[in-house]
Amino acid sequence: MTAGRTDQADSRTAPRRMPRWRADLRLGTRIAVMRAGGLALALRGDPVARLMHRPWRLDPYPTYARLRAEAAAAGGVTRSRTGIRAVATHEACTAVLRDRRFGVRLADGQMPFDPTDDAGSASGSDGHDPTDPGTALIEPIDLSLLALDPPDHARLRRLAQPTFAPKRLAQYRETARTVTARLLDDAAARGTFDLTADLAAPLPISVIAELLAIPDVDTPRFARWGRALGAALDGVRSVRHAHALSRATADLRALFADLVERRRAEPGEDVISQLVHALDAGTLTLDELVSLAQLLLVAGFETTTNLVGNAVRALHATGTWDDLVADPGLAAGAIEETLRFDPPVQLTARFAHEDVEIGGRALRKDSGVLVLLASAGRDPAAHPDPDRFDPRREQTTAHLAFSGGAHYCLGAALARLEGEVALEMLADRMPRLRPAGRIEPRVATVLRGPTRFPVRAD
């Protein structure tokens, strides 16, 4: 993962840039070499490499089981031949997430290197060369809170928190209901429809648009931006993806810069107006404001889209859809069970800020660790009979689908609420809903869910 830097070189003073075709070729070659190396390790059985490659990535749960078994033998942390370390058990994942000696940056506050950026490693202080267009292309995703350690993290998080106050959530529930009713009316008229494109994606986009008070939302455009940015959590996949990412971040920055100006002229009750107030009071910079708004937008819809898709898929695959139809009150349990059983965000990463010991295994300062949130949900030491999907399960141990510690998801209550509304209303209005074709999975490691999910409701 990379975080953004906004200090692009001034065009008047920057050294002459490499032509675009050469930069593309260089980036494409770099990505292909990385991919080939990873695939070779995956073919030789390396479990961490398998999480990143097909066909293993399509069903990562057997790989997680192997990593948990290896972790038990290795004292909690496994090291793969990719050089990446991972924690896979509920206990070790929780320990890393809660341990203040770990952060999302390196100990000196710099961002970790982008693994696709070999050229940059010899140049800038953070391993990037801002004058290299290849670097610039893979650079511009700024993850705001997700890429900040204390004290900046706490300062920004405090500013975003009021957006998710209980009073606001009640209002978002009403929006979710109204939007879902409209989307289901349109879908019902069609007979066969795509659960992702026709419900699971537009629902959270509409709710987030209300949260940020964005007027005239262009849903397909937002969905495109979300896909490009969501995919970037795995790193840049191709030159085409790099360009899509550049365009998406530039568009989003322009959108939020414009919103800031409008709210300054005409403040409202929304989160952007509150942030503009903080900007004027000097507790936040304009770059921070724009990145935070961008994170709220993107974190809020790609994830929730996957939650609805994964829930409906699991309910059908396990024959529990009819239970939900008989008792729509099961929706909350089904959402919670989906978060444990097949979570939208599969993993995250942390870096040790000093030499630490996890489960008896020493980790050097600045070592990176993958925290396999989805694996923790299937750990039999935390969840009895973990491979069984049961919407009535009593969740005795908290799952880690929303992470833990300082970065615990700010939108968890909102995501649950949207998921519940979607399931309740689907079960109530479309009791005969069933899959009607091949479910297309997302090409990703960090995010998991269907990009296309044909269903019939007649």
Ligand code: HEM
């Ligand atoms: C099912 C839906 C969702 C899932 C599975 C999810 C998952 C996560 C996870 C795993 C993290 C922490 C990553 C880490 O520890 O490195 C996170 C953070 C965050 N999420 Fe969510 N999320 C969801 C929905 C939402 C929604 C609806 C919003 C807001 C509208 C949101 C806003 C955020 C924000 C702002 C953070 C950063 C918190 C911080 O770093 O302090 N999320 N989310």
